Amino acid sequence: MTKGFDMTANSGLLTGKRALITGASSGIGAAAARLFCENGASVLLVARREGELAVITKELTAKGFTAAYAVTDVSRTEEVKRAVDRAVELFGGLDIAFNNAGAGAAPAPLHLMEDADFEAVMATNVLGTWNCMKHEIAAMLANGGAIVNNSSVAGLVNTPAAAPYIASKHAVIGLTKAAVEYAAQGVRVNAIAPGTTRSEMMGQWFDLNPGLEQQLHAMAPLPRTADPREIAYAAAWLLSDQASFVVGATVPVDGGWTAR
Template sequence: MTQNNALLTGKVVFITGASRGIGAAAARLFAAEGASVVLAARSREPLDLLVKEIRTAGGVADAVTMDLADRASIRAAVDRVEELHGRLDGAFNNGATIQHPGPLDTTSDEDVDVQFAVNFRAHWVAMTAEAALMRRGGAGAIVNTSSIGSRRANPALPAYAAMKRALNSLTETAAVTWAPQGIRVNGITPGGTATEMIDAWEAATPGVVDRITASTPLGRMAEPREVAEVAAWLLSDRASMVTGAIVPVDGGAGA
């Protein structure tokens, strides 16, 4: 399964939001690129199926259930990585939740609370736990999934975009703070990507996919693997001088 010039050979990589979409694509890709992957999400069944698929193809994979809204659950998942492998080389903090689409003045307090807990605080908790484990090995790399919506006004998803913009700031701060310890931290900002999250948005607001496609210079939605490819490179030693970057993966939509 592993290629001779694989990006992630010998690395232990933790992936959140791994049961579907970009996270599942990353699990398959990172394993194919030589990583031992530990997959985390709330739902155990899709994780187990993915682990079986990767192992059948000759890869190394394990699963752990984790709730991004639960700080103890996140820390326990990172502890499980240590139990399995004794170290952590890379982390792809990809898990997220969409808000109920609607304008700023109709976004509920409850929606804001969920967005804060899952799309911002969870990354803070995960990153600090991941970095603590990485320090024991002397180095590591973290990639956070943000959104094109973090780079500009987002009237349809105001709370989601606000938390993702805060995540960009946190990513940059962590990169500067942890660079002396050999830990690189970067973010990616996908544009329209063919995932279940976009499907849910389309169901709530018909026409979203057409509008996203029309506003993308490359003229199409991204496939989840295309986003995962960028994360794989950022986690690899080939990106050894890249930290504090927020990398667009949006087909030119943010240009």
């Protein structure tokens, strides 16, 4: 970890915010749930895996934070609506949302990939983001709010990733830009584009492709793998009132990868 990076910072950045986080059962989503709670938010954790959600939620509530979970497949619009409705019911409204749920596919030449692999990635990364934005924006229109979508450096530049993943993360940025019309109604939508970050998905890719992590390190001025909490900090700031004039942006959190 970079010298000076405070993993325990509690600035009250999100005090009073009522939050929903997808993909919250591990990795960046779980880190965001902890960070948002530490900084004053009430958080609904959303993911498909109930066991992991229950463990993290219990950890947070044991520390005195306000947290709950909703088992949800973001590719199913009716399940997303139930989760958003649950957040509103529990907290009295929804102020911020971090659409972090994502899926990948094993890298392979495009012409050799199965259609099912493409469809599975698109279902979570694109349709899932669409479903979340649709219902979150509807819940926020009365009082305003902020949304951050999790894209990737693969949504900005070519990377050693599967074509469906690259296409899906470009689409997430497109959806983010398409939602700028809501800024005039008090709902800000932005995106982040993480670089190489420690997560279950990345760990699986590294295990299947020896040397890939070092290859990715060589592509960034900061040649290391990010801690998920570093990505969560960027999302937290964009969701906070401190970012009140940031709309439709995609912020790289990539160790300088896209700056080259």
